[in-house]
Amino acid sequence: MERNTRQRGAIRRAFQRADRPLSTQEVLDQARDEVGGLGIATVYRNIRALVDESWLTAVELPGEVPRYEVHGKAHHHHFHCRHCDRVFEVPGCVSSIAEIVPPGFRLEAHEVVLYGACPDCGTA
Ligand SMILES: [Zn+2]
Ligand SMILES: [Zn+2]
Structure with a gap:
């Protein structure tokens, strides 16, 4: 439980620090420094949950893996x-x-x- 909270926190901070859309791999690279042993499946799961909570929005560019950014930014x-x-x-x-x-x-x-x-x- 505590580990899950730490993972989620590290993933949120990766987005706040970057201040640009991040792919799942980029989130993993950045959040791994904070939470050792973090895996890609955990990052996927947390990103999906943050999208469901409307904390993140998917950024779909043609022919690209999806990136995600903090929800609610101006146009x-x-x-x-x-x-x-x-x-x-x-x-x-x-x-x-x-x-x-x-x-x-x-x-x-x-x-x-x-x-x-x-x-x-x-x-x-
Ligand atoms: Zn460049
Ligand atoms: Zn426009």
């Missing part, structure tokens, strides 16, 4: 670094997006994913 998009495979949060939106909607169509939702190199990977 935003994601940047996928093609070099280190990390996903980052892009605050805000493209204000002109409604302008490309053809006449007669009603826009209800949109997905925008940015791809490139993060500051750590750079271009040099």
